[in-house]
Amino acid sequence: MSAPFGRRRLTIGGARRVGAYVVLAAPDPGGPAPEPGQFYMLAAAERWGGGEDERPFLPRAFSVLRATGTDPPTLEFMLEDVGPGTRRLGELVPGDGLWVTGPLGQGFTAPGEGRRALLCGGGVGTAPLAIWQDALLASGREAPALLGFRDGEHAEGAGLLRDARVATDDGSTGHHGPVTDLLVAELDAGTPAIVYACGPPGMLEAVRALCEARAVPAQLALESGMACGFGACFGCVVPTRDGSYVRLCVDGPVLDAELLAGVPAH
Amino acid sequence: MPSFCGLELEHPIVNGSGTYDVIAARRAFGEALIESFPFSAFVSKTITLEPRAGNPPPRLFETPAGLINSIGLPNKGLQGYLERDLPELAALPVPLITNVMGSTAAEIAALLEAVDDRDEIAAVELNVSCPNVRTGLDIGADPRELAAVLDAVRRRTSKPLIVKLTPNTADVALVAEAAEASGADAVSLINTLRAFAPAVGPDAVAGEAWLGGGTGGLSGPAIRAVALAQVSAVARRVTIPVVGMGGVQSGAHAAQMLGAGATLVAVGTESFRDPAAGARIRDELRDFSAKSGSFAR
Numbered sequence A: 001m002s003a004p005f006g007r008r009r010l011t012i013g014g015a016r017r018v019g020a021y022v023v024l025a026a027p028d029p030g031g032p033a034p035e036p037g038q039f040y041m042l043a044a045a046e047r048w049g050g051g052e053d054e055r056p057f058l059p060r061a062f063s064v065l066r067a068t069g070t071d072p073p074t075l076e077f078m079l080e081d082v083g084p085g086t087r088r089l090g091e092l093v094p095g096d097g098l099w100v101t102g103p104l105g106q107g108f109t110a111p112g113e114g115r116r117a118l119l120c121g122g123g124v125g126t127a128p129l130a131i132w133q134d135a136l137l138a139s140g141r142e143a144p145a146l147l148g149f150r151d152g153e154h155a156e157g158a159g160l161l162r163d164a165r166v167a168t169d170d171g172s173t174g175h176h177g178p179v180t181d182l183l184v185a186e187l188d189a190g191t192p193a194i195v196y197a198c199g200p201p202g203m204l205e206a207v208r209a210l211c212e213a214r215a216v217p218a219q220l221a222l223e224s225g226m227a228c229g230f231g232a233c234f235g236c237v238v239p240t241r242d243g244s245y246v247r248l249c250v251d252g253p254v255l256d257a258e259l260l261a262g263v264p265a266h
Numbered sequence B: 001m002p003s004f005c006g007l008e009l010e011h012p013i014v015n016g017s018g019t020y021d022v023i024a025a026r027r028a029f030g031e032a033l034i035e036s037f038p039f040s041a042f043v044s045k046t047i048t049l050e051p052r053a054g055n056p057p058p059r060l061f062e063t064p065a066g067l068i069n070s071i072g073l074p075n076k077g078l079q080g081y082l083e084r085d086l087p088e089l090a091a092l093p094v095p096l097i098t099n100v101m102g103s104t105a106a107e108i109a110a111l112l113e114a115v116d117d118r119d120e121i122a123a124v125e126l127n128v129s130c131p132n133v134r135t136g137l138d139i140g141a142d143p144r145e146l147a148a149v150l151d152a153v154r155r156r157t158s159k160p161l162i163v164k165l166t167p168n169t170a171d172v173a174l175v176a177e178a179a180e181a182s183g184a185d186a187v188s189l190i191n192t193l194r195a196f197a198p199a200v201g202p203d204a205v206a207g208e209a210w211l212g213g214g215t216g217g218l219s220g221p222a223i224r225a226v227a228l229a230q231v232s233a234v235a236r237r238v239t240i241p242v243v244g245m246g247g248v249q250s251g252a253h254a255a256q257m258l259g260a261g262a263t264l265v266a267v268g269t270e271s272f273r274d275p276a277a278g279a280r281i282r283d284e285l286r287d288f289s290a291k292s293g294s295f296a297r
Ligand SMILES: Cc1cc2nc3c(=O)[nH]c(=O)nc-3n(C[C@H](O)[C@H](O)[C@H](O)COP(=O)(O)OP(=O)(O)OC[C@H]3O[C@@H](n4cnc5c(N)ncnc54)[C@H](O)[C@@H]3O)c2cc1C
Pocket: A039, A056, A060, A061, A062, A063, A064, A077, A078, A079, A080, A081, A082, A083, A084, A085, A086, A087, A124, A127, A128, A222, A223, A224, A225, A226, A253, A266, B060, B061, B062, B063, B200, B201
């Protein structure tokens, strides 16, 4: 279903800390329910600008973490403070205005017959896997999740999914090492799988290479710098195997791993 | 109702070339886009003779109140545009202006001829922010160079010809005069200002570029004051209509462009912040005009 035309102003209904992250919730009376893997362009309605380097100016892309309830659905987003835009959004409190455009882009597609879903995420890459796990479980499938984080504080984000197995870089919680260690063990367990992954470029590239080597299909939710989110600026391109580019905002953010020769570093 | 190059338009707000892909936007927003179409004419992105992939990423850099882009004019090429995009663009509820660019007079002539054949296209905009392959200088940076090219190609189309000037020149009004003398029916400005985005991040090396294409072009509110100065300088020196753009974000800004002498106002970067910005600016301008009476149209 298409997104409403133009940005719309929502009111923040909740803002909570989950470890190192902020989860924002905003009822969305005008919007359709998003599909798992889709994203929204967000901007604070007040004081968007005037932060570090006098930014932000453009809206920022965020995967929808969850859409709960109906009449109206409440959209949830999971944020990590990495710069002026995420910092400003992270300051929002209930009652503040939030501009949103979306849902945008192409999300995940269901596993083929006889394949089990494996969810693999890192950091804020947890977000789209939460709504996707909900959908898979609701359709009666299994959806085990493997999540990697920097440290214990970040690993609290794993609580946003059900029964996630955790790896941390510093070993403070769960497996000490990259989440791909957990993925290899699962992939080599035998049952044919399809991997759904989202996370930093290095992790996604490792997932892509592991899956390619084992001929396991994978759907990767990528990130790139975006100005518009709806195909207008041609700024968000990612190089594909055939030497051309796709716009991540309209052809992604979820791409079949097969399309890519590698996950670009930024 | 502005009259522009023989077109009777519903209102003065159009899009800046390369800042709105209606085909992609329709996929995202459906028929609501068409029903409340923001622009009174639609300007295509720049089309070249051969397809172009565009520049390697990163292509975007955010600045204080602005954006530096180094997109590199990706497009399907003339044939791809005519065969695949034109049918859908022709079905829009507003006239279509096709923007073209070539690096030699022969290339531009071929583009103008191809466009001239198509009734679906109401007017042509010629992007002259393109280096001449012989001299390396932007065709639109030098009045004599531009005049020579326009004199060679102007008769290849009977459609209205808008010359999209480059702001990266010593005296844009002089270039605009040359465009008028060589048969332009209108001029549009400003295109993006040449700009450099320094590498950022933990591994950044001072002096290195952030953008994959090296340098880029600055747009958005950061350039509005420059745009107003250039539009007004040009409007005072030519008798043909002027399309003003650069950082327009509101009806008040659009009124300022009209006040500087523009007949139409284009919205570019602001559409990235809100896909329906053009419609809002159109409505704000209408209210503004009704109140002040000064731009009643
Ligand atoms: C489809 C999609 C979904 C996403 N989902 C989420 C999510 O669920 N949660 C989440 O936290 N994040 C998500 N992101 C990432 C989020 O959009 C970015 O973290 C955010 O845009 C950063 O903005 P900022 O102002 O905080 O940081 P910025 O300062 O913009 O820095 C972010 C990165 O951009 C680059 N950068 C730095 N300065 C500039 C500049 N001036 N211009 C351009 N680039 C610059 C650098 O590489 C830097 O590391 C998603 C991104 C995409 C594309």
